[in-house]
Amino acid sequence: MTRIDDKFAELTAAGKKAFVAYVMAGDPDYDTSLEIVKGLPGAGVDIIELGLPFTDPMADGPTIQLAGGRALDGGMTLQKTLDLAAEFRKDDDTTPIVLMGYYNPIYSRGVDKFLADAREAGIDGLIVVDLPPEEDEELCIPAQKAGLNFIRLATPTTDDKRLPKVLTNTSGFVYYVSITGITGAAEAEAGDVGPEVARIKAQTDLPVIVGFGIKTPERSEAIAKVADGAVVGSAIVSEIGNGESVSDVLAFVKSLADGAHRA
């Protein structure tokens, strides 16, 4: 059992949907970023997705790419991202942290060393966008062995034939990408998402969380209604990018979380 499994058990017991918030580690700078991350549980965030900055985020839109750029320009590294998580863990031992990013910084550090360090820092799960099931031996299987959840993305192009392959070796939860496209792009229609979530749930007992294209509390509620929870990334990152104060960012996060929790 990871903190992620515990969190979903707790939410299920309370009859609540999950709200997952994504922020880029080190955006706009290390200290502000740490302050925001520390404030997320208080704003109603059930699971934190912590972005690992990368120069070439191919599955992300401009909002997240710019956030990664700001973090890297400020000297953010993989080590500092883990440091930030460890710092957060000092005061919070229950809110799960999922590290989300691309493979190269992890590969560059060395998979075994990375996994040991990530666990030590209190990371609970990984979402690595450019590692499909075909590359499971790279990181997915070693991560599971090291006790970390490996959370996979399922997408509208993942048909029923392929779905079992995507679900094998997935743990923690399934992240359903509600649109074909990049983060921060078009909004997903809850009407389209419901049947897709049901399709996935027919093949797994894992919670299915939906993300991509959710920007408002109303959407957060509508999507959470038809799934086990909602993820918001770009809309939050955009507030940070606009230079909003930490308290304003957290107030916005709270409105999104309240939306999901109303579902």
Add this chain to the structure above:
Amino acid sequence: MTDDLFNSFMNGPDEKGRFGNYGGRFVSETLMPLILDLEAEYEKAKDDPTFWAEMDDLWKHYVGRPSPLYFAERVTETLGGAKVYMKRDELNHTGAHKINNVLGQIILARRMGKTRIIAETGAGQHGVATATVCAKFGLQCVVYMGAHDVQRQAPNVFRMRLLGAQVIPVTSGRGTLKDAMNDALRDWVTNVRDTFYCIGTVAGPHPYPAMVRDFQSIIGKEVKDQLPEFEGDGALPDTVIAAIGGGSNAMGLFYPFLDDTSVNIIGVEAGGKGVNEKMEHCASLTGGRPGVLHGNRTYLLQDDDGQILEGYSISAGLDYPGIGPEHSWLNDTGRAQYVSITDKEALEAFQFLCAQEGIIPALEPSHAMAHVMKLAPTLPRDHVIVMNLCGRGDKDVQTVARYLGFDMSDTEGRAAD
């Protein structure tokens, strides 16, 4: 590993798209079903004589293949050593080897019922080739090009627009070829149903590196057929040399010779201002280390934290921080040797070839020429070198003029200070 794979350098990639530890399919889930589809279609087409009949017909009547193999007599005499032959792929329609591959991919796209073609381009040569073939077949064409390159390569941007393509300047990241590739991947992930991504080099997720290599291998196959006209039955080159950015013209020349162990294979990377810690070069093999980018594992220019670095080269076509995965494998196995040539050496070679043979080469093959200039004088007169003259220099005339201090607006034709 089967015995065959062990005994031959030509059996890669394996079923996972790996050349040794390189290559693979490092893409997001949204794209994964698309590249599996593409792989299945390509496997079918590869064994379909009608596919190759269509290719052969277009290669012959539209591209102008076979391109000549040319004995560079004056270059040979001046260098005073090995015999230098040039594979004249710069004479192809659109002026470079790029169209060999584009034709194959567009015919495949048509077989798959795709109606919208996207491509990335650096110097614009792949973009022009893609726009050309799309115009011929009446397909919608969208080309992603770094905003910086759009400025550097204005004539090619205009060419693409004349050919009916939409050129999208890419401002994300630092606005170069790698960013153009990121944006092309983003487009593909968004427009999965009708769009075919026509990659311009032997990189990207499997099956692109193998597929592009197969289409470009026409270069080496022709050399094998043509050399005996000069050197007698069964003659093989002693050395083959080609410039490398992503490495498609080089793979095209090298591949048919991989199992001819008497043939030395040399790839020439862009050394920019010199392969040093400042990374003012694009020599991924000489100055990089293995990593994962754009769907494949290969040698990359990157910092200690795995962040990708921008390369630098006078030649926009070589300005990419990675290299095709098969080259990484050939490098590690020692089957091919990789060297680097600086901007300065390439510029000297550019002028040398203009003056000696009346051929204005592109800056990319000027790097290959520069290595030939170093190597040929050290070799005996019966040693046969074939270099790939993969592109013509029209597109580079302005760049070279600027480096040489020649004022193009000066109608008297005087060199400026």
